[in-house]
Amino acid sequence: MLRILNFCWLFLLTNTLVSGQEGTITFNRKYHWVNIVSKMPYLSLEEKDRIKLSWGNDSENKGEDFILTFNKEGSTYIRKEKTENYGYSWDEEEDIFIRDQKSKKTKDIRILLGKKYIIEDDIPKLKWKILNELKDIEGYVCMKAETKDTVNNVVIHAWFTDKIPVMSGPEGFSGLPGMILALDFNDDDVNIVATKVDMAPQKPVVLPIPKKIKGKSILYAEFYSRKKKHINLSVQGRRNPYWDVRY
Secondary structure, three states, X not given: OHHHHHHXXXXXXXXXXXXXXXXXXXXXXXXXXXXXXXXXXXXXXXHHHHHHHHHOOHHHOOOEEEEEEEEOOEEEEEEEOOOOHHHEOOOOOOOEEEEEOOOOEEOEEEEEOOEEEEEOOXXXXXXXXXXXXXXXXXXXXXXXXXXEEOOOOEEEEEEEEOOOOOOOOHHHOOOOOOEEEEEEEOOOOEEEEEEEEEOOOOOOOOOOOOOOOOOEEEOHHHHHHHHHHHHHHHHHOOOOHHHOOOO
16 A cells, blocks of 8 residues: 555656746754764763763754755755855855756765765665654645665654655755655754745746856765765764764
């Protein structure tokens, strides 16, 4: 029954994409550092206590806002600019996820340990398991799904809605029969949640892609290998690896 339901969703999604769906979604991304370090057995109790003193008041954690822009051509996911640049940030030290829907390719700008990489590769395919749980996000009924991040070695839960029949989402996540409106990394280590959905733009949506993209070209397999090496070395050195790299 689940396979039949998934097939019907995918059929609807494919046909809807032909007519085109476009809009922008604002997401808020929050690190919960106390949660993260509490699950690291290699950190000392003294360091964990120090982090609790510095980051323990989660009520003051406002997170950072990102904007997902999408149309029939693809999508971009960029940190929201706080003051200028038309709502988008071209910070050289920030990741930018760029997806081409026609070619099914990425042109992501990723930062790893102070180095910038341009990743032109196939859009990563994730193995999703759809779960029997629903919740409302910004007026959209969303279904829960689960996947495994083999680089960080954590479970990720996504909440998606078939009312926005576009295979897209924050942080480059996709592959579900509808738009992803929330992500939960490893039981509240990092939360990414939609705070504003605009599916009725006053004019055609243009993807905000930087004109000049510089960096070393690599594929995702190499990028993940370098990130995993850093994580392993940090664990061996009894350090938190996520001070230096994106979770």
